[in-house]
Amino acid sequence: MAPTLTFHGAAQEVTGSCYLLDTGASRLLLECGMFQGNDETERQNERPFPFDPASIQAVVLSHAHLDHSGRLPKLVREGFRGPIFATPPTRDLLEIILKDAAFLHARDIEWENRRRARSGRELLTPLFTEDDVTQALSQCRTREYGQRFQVTPDTDICFRDAGHIIGSAIVELWSGGRKLAFSGDLGNKDSLLLHDPATVRAADVLLLESTYGDRDHRSLEATLEEFEEILASATGNVIIPAFAVERTQEILYFLGDLYAAGKLKQQRVFLDSPMAIAATQVYGKYESLLNNEIPGARARSGKRRLLPPLQFTHSTEESMAINRVTAGAIIIAGSGMCTGGRVRHHLKYNLWRNEAQVVIVGFQARGTLGRALVDGAKTVRLLGEEIVVHAKIHTLGGFSAHAGQSQLVEWAGHFTERRPHIYLVHGEPEKMAALQTRLIQQLGFSAVEARLEQTISI
Numbered sequence: 001m002a003p004t005l006t007f008h009g010a011a012q013e014v015t016g017s018c019y020l021l022d023t024g025a026s027r028l029l030l031e032c033g034m035f036q037g038n039d040e041t042e043r044q045n046e047r048p049f050p051f052d053p054a055s056i057q058a059v060v061l062s063h064a065h066l067d068h069s070g071r072l073p074k075l076v077r078e079g080f081r082g083p084i085f086a087t088p089p090t091r092d093l094l095e096i097i098l099k100d101a102a103f104l105h106a107r108d109i110e111w112e113n114r115r116r117a118r119s120g121r122e123l124l125t126p127l128f129t130e131d132d133v134t135q136a137l138s139q140c141r142t143r144e145y146g147q148r149f150q151v152t153p154d155t156d157i158c159f160r161d162a163g164h165i166i167g168s169a170i171v172e173l174w175s176g177g178r179k180l181a182f183s184g185d186l187g188n189k190d191s192l193l194l195h196d197p198a199t200v201r202a203a204d205v206l207l208l209e210s211t212y213g214d215r216d217h218r219s220l221e222a223t224l225e226e227f228e229e230i231l232a233s234a235t236g237n238v239i240i241p242a243f244a245v246e247r248t249q250e251i252l253y254f255l256g257d258l259y260a261a262g263k264l265k266q267q268r269v270f271l272d273s274p275m276a277i278a279a280t281q282v283y284g285k286y287e288s289l290l291n292n293e294i295p296g297a298r299a300r301s302g303k304r305r306l307l308p309p310l311q312f313t314h315s316t317e318e319s320m321a322i323n324r325v326t327a328g329a330i331i332i333a334g335s336g337m338c339t340g341g342r343v344r345h346h347l348k349y350n351l352w353r354n355e356a357q358v359v360i361v362g363f364q365a366r367g368t369l370g371r372a373l374v375d376g377a378k379t380v381r382l383l384g385e386e387i388v389v390h391a392k393i394h395t396l397g398g399f400s401a402h403a404g405q406s407q408l409v410e411w412a413g414h415f416t417e418r419r420p421h422i423y424l425v426h427g428e429p430e431k432m433a434a435l436q437t438r439l440i441q442q443l444g445f446s447a448v449e450a451r452l453e454q455t456i457s458i
């Protein structure tokens with residue numbers, strides 16, 4: 001039989017990436033991501049897998065983000081014992097990201113169970129624990145970019161650099177005389193650190209992400225110019241709620257650039273997030289995959305990029321000591337949408353000050369504190385207190401780690417040797433529709449939107 005592929009997630013939505021390849025002789029899972037968003041979306045993580053985890057021979061992972069990897073511990077808990085193939089940086093980031101997810105999940109379950117115990121309701125069991133994360137990590141098998149290798153007896157794959165976060169991959173897959181290409185999350189060519197996404201020229205079927213299928217991003221140059229002006233004119237502290245992987249390292253790199261040019265007036269830069277510090281070290285370890293070196297990372301090459309004002313604050317005590325700094329510092333702290341983490345303390349100590357600045361560098365989902373600030377909230381509730389917002393809130397739009405519409409179309413245009421039939425994945429319906437129109441009208445491709453639980457033949 002021709003191999004088939006079933007979309008078990010990230011179809012008409014951006015999270016829960018999970019595709020099952022069945023060749024008749026083997027079963028392979030491409031991604032095993034978590035559903036993320038509102039409560040209803042996240043409840044999908046509690047449902048049983050629509051296949052038997054023990055029947056899967058191998059998993060192929062494009063990159064470490066939770067919406068691509070977050071259900072791996074659950075898969076392992078429910079009987080999957082095969083190899084998980086990923087690039088070396090993906091494996092290292094996976095350890096940081098999955099351990100953090102297990103910690104947060106355990107904390108949430110504990111709080112909910114205390115409530116349930118008091119009201120006499122049945123207690124919840126966690127979907128996965130840190131032991132499941134350890135087990136999943138022990139099943140990881142790393143492969144470099146550009147090597148074609150066997151994942152099951154009848155299927156080969158090759159990872160190619162996707163330029164989205166460090167270690168991110170486009171997947172080429174060969175099975176039963178057919179070829180599938182999967183874009184993974186495709187990077188934005190406007191990146192300070194990462195290479196442009198590798199091009200692929202032939203496939204029978206292409207799964208193409210469509211997160212920003214309907215628009216292009218503002219240019220990085222304009223974004224950096226604005227960022228520089230904010231820093232130059234700031235008199236109070238500058239708070240940057242940061243995403244631990246990629247965005248933080250890009251910001252550190254840019255601050256290093258400003259410092260080298262004698263343009264950074266802030267005397268202190270705090271990276272106040274154990275997770276972002278750990279991710280920065282992964283970026284340093286694999287510097288050969290980057291265009292540029294990051295300050296503070298333990299780089300092995302001779303040329304060290306320096307940012308002397310930079311301090312990594314690991315402990316809670318060090319983090320709390322920052323509260324005494326009332327002006328002149330840049331404080332980079334998680335979480336990126338201000339839904340938890342140390343940034344909430346820094347916001348509490350700074351939002352009410354007229355001279356403070358908050359720089360939003362990433363997407364803010366509806367219902368988050370970050371979104372409330374972007375939308376101009378006059379007061380916010382923070383750590384049990386009502387805090388007035390006097391600080392200036394800036395939103396910088398050009399830092400996306402995803403290709404914009406024109407870049408997606410351009411990348412698909414490289415499939416000239418064998419033109420694939422395209423299934424759009426990892427996007428909301430209106431973004432997919434916009435991208436579909438351009439692929440059909442501009443490049444003459446056949447392109448359709450993937451539907452959840454749809455099975456196609458390759």
Ligand code: ZN
Pocket residue numbers: 063065164185
């Ligand atoms: Zn991603």
